[in-house]
Amino acid sequence: MKPVFMTFTRGDIINFIVLMVLGFLIIPMTITNGYWYSSILIPWLCLALAAVGQQIVMGYAGQLSLGAAGFMAAGAFACFNLILRIPDLPFVGALIISGLIAAAFGILFGLPSLRVRGIYLMVATLASQFFIVWMIDKFGWFKNYDTSGIITAQNIEIFGKSFTSPINMYYVVLVVVAVLTLLAMNMVRGSAGRNWMAVRDMDIAAESMGVSLLKTKLEAFAISAFYCGVAGALFAFTYLKSLEPVAFDIKLSFKILFMVILGGLGTINGAFIGAAFILLFPVVLNFIGNTAFHGSIDATIISSIEQVVFGALMIIFMIYEPLGMAKLWESIKSKIGFNKKK
Amino acid sequence: MISELLFFMEVLVAGLLSGTMYSLVALGFVLIYKASSTFNFAQGAMVFFAVLSFVGLMEFGIPFSVAFVLTIFLMIAVGLATERLVLRPLMNQSEDTLLMATIGLGFVLEGLAQAVWGVEVRRLDLGIKDSPIPWIADNLQLFISALDVTAGLVATAMIIGLTLLFKYTKIGLGLRSVADDAGAASSIGIPLKHIMLLVWSAAGVVALVAGMMWGARAGVQFALIDLALKALPVLIIGGFSSIPGAIIGGLLIGASEKILEVYIGPYFGGGIEGWAPYVLAIFFLLYRPEGLFGEKIIRRV
Numbered sequence: 225m226k227p228v229f230m231t232f233t234r235g236d237i238i239n240f241i242v243l244m245v246l247g248f249l250i251i252p253m254t255i256t257n258g259y260w261y262s263s264i265l266i267p268w269l270c271l272a273l274a275a276v277g278q279q280i281v282m283g284y285a286g287q288l289s290l291g292a293a294g295f296m297a298a299g300a301f302a303c304f305n306l307i308l309r310i311p312d313l314p315f316v317g318a319l320i321i322s323g324l325i326a327a328a329f330g331i332l333f334g335l336p337s338l339r340v341r342g343i344y345l346m347v348a349t350l351a352s353q354f355f356i357v358w359m360i361d362k363f364g365w366f367k368n369y370d371t372s373g374i375i376t377a378q379n380i381e382i383f384g385k386s387f388t389s390p391i392n393m394y395y396v397v398l399v400v401v402a403v404l405t406l407l408a409m410n411m412v413r414g415s416a417g418r419n420w421m422a423v424r425d426m427d428i429a430a431e432s433m434g435v436s437l438l439k440t441k442l443e444a445f446a447i448s449a450f451y452c453g454v455a456g457a458l459f460a461f462t463y464l465k466s467l468e469p470v471a472f473d474i475k476l477s478f479k480i481l482f483m484v485i486l487g488g489l490g491t492i493n494g495a496f497i498g499a500a501f502i503l504l505f506p507v508v509l510n511f512i513g514n515t516a517f518h519g520s521i522d523a524t525i526i527s528s529i530e531q532v533v534f535g536a537l538m539i540i541f542m543i544y545e546p547l548g549m550a551k552l553w554e555s556i557k558s559k560i561g562f563n564k565k566k
Numbered sequence: 567m568i569s570e571l572l573f574f575m576e577v578l579v580a581g582l583l584s585g586t587m588y589s590l591v592a593l594g595f596v597l598i599y600k601a602s603s604t605f606n607f608a609q610g611a612m613v614f615f616a617v618l619s620f621v622g623l624m625e626f627g628i629p630f631s632v633a634f635v636l637t638i639f640l641m642i643a644v645g646l647a648t649e650r651l652v653l654r655p656l657m658n659q660s661e662d663t664l665l666m667a668t669i670g671l672g673f674v675l676e677g678l679a680q681a682v683w684g685v686e687v688r689r690l691d692l693g694i695k696d697s698p699i700p701w702i703a704d705n706l707q708l709f710i711s712a713l714d715v716t717a718g719l720v721a722t723a724m725i726i727g728l729t730l731l732f733k734y735t736k737i738g739l740g741l742r743s744v745a746d747d748a749g750a751a752s753s754i755g756i757p758l759k760h761i762m763l764l765v766w767s768a769a770g771v772v773a774l775v776a777g778m779m780w781g782a783r784a785g786v787q788f789a790l791i792d793l794a795l796k797a798l799p800v801l802i803i804g805g806f807s808s809i810p811g812a813i814i815g816g817l818l819i820g821a822s823e824k825i826l827e828v829y830i831g832p833y834f835g836g837g838i839e840g841w842a843p844y845v846l847a848i849f850f851l852l853y854r855p856e857g858l859f860g861e862k863i864i865r866r867v
Contacts, residue, residue: 288662336848340855343605343665347798348851351844362835474792478669485666524685531677538670542663543655 240406247398252391261390262463268496268503269394269401270459275483275495276408277451282481283489284412285444286424287337288345291352292452292480294333297472299326299453300460301360301367304467307378308368315380319400319457326453327446329356334445338438341427353477361469375467377460393462400458404451409492411447420444421490452480482534486541488548497549506530576709577828578821583714585820586721587783590776591797592804592812593724594769599806600745601765602653605665608672610794612770615675616641617777621690621786622683634774641770642763644675649762676791685788690781692716717779724772725813732809737764745807799847805857814858819843 255261278292302322306313313321333352337345360366367375380387380396387396411417419440422430431437460467479502487498509530513521545552591613598606606612619640623633652667694716698709732738743751744761752758780790796819804815823846827839850857 288665336851340851342661343607343798344802344851344855346665347802347844348848350795350798351841351848354841354844358837358841362837474795478673481669525681528677528681528685531673532681533677535670535673535675535677538673539652539667542659542667542670543652546663 244402247402248395252394258390261394264503264507265394266390266397267459267463268499269397270455270463271480271483271503272496272499273401273404273458274452274455274480275487275499276405276492277448277455278480278484279490279492279495280408280412280420280451281334281444281448282484283491283494284417284424285420285441285448286341286427287334287441287444288342289349289445289448290346290474290477290481291333291349291356292448293456293472293474293476294349294353294356295326295330295449295452296456296459296476297360297469298329298356298449299323299456300467300472301469302326302453303457303461304375304377305366305368315382315396316400319454322457323450323454326456327450330445330447330449330452331442334442334449337441337445350474353474357469357472367467377465377467380461397458397462400454404454405492408451412492416443416447424490482538486534486537486548488550488552490547491550493553494548494550497553501549502534505533509533574825577824579710580714581821581824582817583710583718583820584824585817586718586813587776587779587793587816588797588800588819589813589816590717590721590724590772590779591794592800592816593721593728593809594772594776595797595801596804596807596809596812597728597765597769597772601741601761602744602748603661604653604668605661605806606671606769607665607668608675609769609773609797610791611672611675611679612641612644612773613777613780613794614788614790615644615679616770616774617690617781617786617790618679618683618688620774620778621688621781625688637774638771641774642767645763645766645770648766649759653762654759676788680788687785687787688781690778690786692778692782694782713779713782720775720779721813724775725809728768729809737761741765796843799843802847802857803850805859808857808859811857811859819846822846 251265274292274296277295278289281287281289299322302325303318306318306321307315310318329352333349336348340348364370380393382396387393412420419430419435420443422433422435423437423440423444427437430440456472460471464471483498483502484495485498486501487496488494506527509526510523513523513526541548591609594612595606595609598604598609616637620633620637623636624630628636648671652671653664656664656667692713694713697711699712699715702710732741740751740756740761741764743754743756744758748758751761776794777786777790780793784790784793797816800812800815800819802815803818804811804813823839823842826842827836831838
């Protein structure tokens with residue numbers, strides 16, 4: 225799996241630079257309100273990273289998985305314990321090791337993918353979801369024998385500097401997400417990604433052409449779980465600022481699944497678009513509910529409507545645009561002639 | 567010694583009987599899979615939707631039997647809408663696409679039910695107590711819940727009914743032919759749309775019955791969805807296309823999760839019921855991916 229930087233076109237590099245300038249300079253200069261960082265940008269980046277993980281296993285390797293939140297929980301609690309028990313470990317190191325621990329779970333629960341696919345695999349990955357969350361909940365050691373159920377996350381310290389304000393945390397998350405996303409884009413364009421896609425499109429054909437199913441599938445599960453694990457740790461440390469197993473329940477797994485499907489299977493952009501949509505839509509809906517109806521609509525009804533809309537969109541996208549919003553965006557761009565020069 | 571054996575029997579019987587409730591959910595799933603090769607992930611949501619509507623109608627003061635009939639009509643309407651709006655546009659799509667669409671359908675049904683009827687937990691009183699039957703308790707020293715027994719009997723009756731329907735009626739013959747080869751069936755004049763509608767309506771009725779049983783035990787609430795998810799490992803063990811498989815899978819899951827919970831659970835602080843069925847299903851998958859009664863899956867390049 226050697227990196228293939230060559231495959232980046234000039235357009236990609238320009239896009240990348242524009243996004244980095246936007247993320248590191250323009251956003252911090254224009255947005256000063258902490259709310260935007262702590263409630264929108266940070267969770268968006270964290271969940272998008274998890275969605276990238278889901279994208280790798282599902283969108284690229286074609287393995288249906290519903291255990292993303294389980295791997296996120298593994299990463300989050302691994303990070304908590306590493307920082308707690310190894311005082312000298314830097315935060316980034318803890319983050320990487322927690323990703324690796326999640327990856328180990330990914331390999332373990334990815335094993336059934338060698339025998340089964342489709343919904344069978346989905347049920348097998350549900351086991352990871354329920355088992356990991358149960359394990360963390362039942363064994364006090366993982367929670368440092370805290371009985372309240374909610375543990376405050378430690379402060380993030382990098383090189384002796386403490387990152388506590390929303391904007392500082394945003395920088396931490398942005399750097400991690402940018403690096404990992406770049407890596408992911410590199411992987412899916414390289415030999416690893418080609419193998420994943422070959423397995424996705426027809427695993428038997430791929431195998432007969434010499435692609436090792438064992439290696440390819442488990443690699444996809446491991447890398448996906450690594451991404452989810454890191455995302456989970458970031459999610460807990462920068463957004464929730466606490467650790468509780470219930471935060472990583474099956475609903476979160478479904479959310480991440482929706483992000484990937486609505487965003488567009490098989491595209492890294494799709495993970496970010498989908499995450500933005502899934503995260504922002506409830507905010508918008510709440511806003512409409514509060515302003516247009518002056519809060520006369522019950523919050524539970526709004527969240528029910530949100531569910532209906534997500535479900536309906538899922539069906540609509542499956543019927544009309546199975547490749548999701550990323551594809552929609554591409555078609556709009558080509559319609560208005562944005563992509564003419566290629 | 568005797569008392570230990572009796573206790574074991576009690577756990578086993580309670581497990582088997584609660585397993586029939588999983589079977590009921592799984593049954594709706596199998597019906598749809600048999601006729602259309604669609605994994606209907608929304609079956610759990612249909613259970614929730616049906617029973618919540620039923621309880622909601624009863625709250626308006628509508629009598630039990632009328633509410634029951636109305637809910638059946640509602641489930642037929644859901645089947646009709648699903649056939650028209652989801653299945654027909656997605657005809658000939660891959661299984662995974664259909665699965666995703668039914669996940670979406672599940673969310674729509676869950677959300678709709680809660681938007682209309684609210685989110686609070688409701689009690690459902692079927693007039694059957696969830697307490698030991700005195701006669702059995704006195705004579706056999708076994709404490710078996712009357713509700714469990716009723717659920718078991720209802721499940722058995724439904725299975726017999728559905729098996730008869732599949733085996734001995736013209737509709738059943740049509741169903742089986744569609745399941746075998748939808749294209750060939752429609753070319754000899756079997757109305758595919760009607761068959762689909764029938765199957766989804768039957769699955770809706772099964773969902774209502776399953777929901778009523780679960781609701782009477784655990785209250786009508788969102789957690790029913792999680793319980794319904796356990797029908798998935800049941801299906802994996804039993805095979806997706808087999809009615810007897812759904813039953814035996816349900817019994818196996820019900821009994822083993824109770825036995826594991828009671829005898830092994832205490833060492834881990836309990837709660838292993840939550841994941842044990844899935845892990846069981848994984849072991850089963852490794853050994854026999856097509857399930858106990860499923861058809862062997864053969865894939866070609």
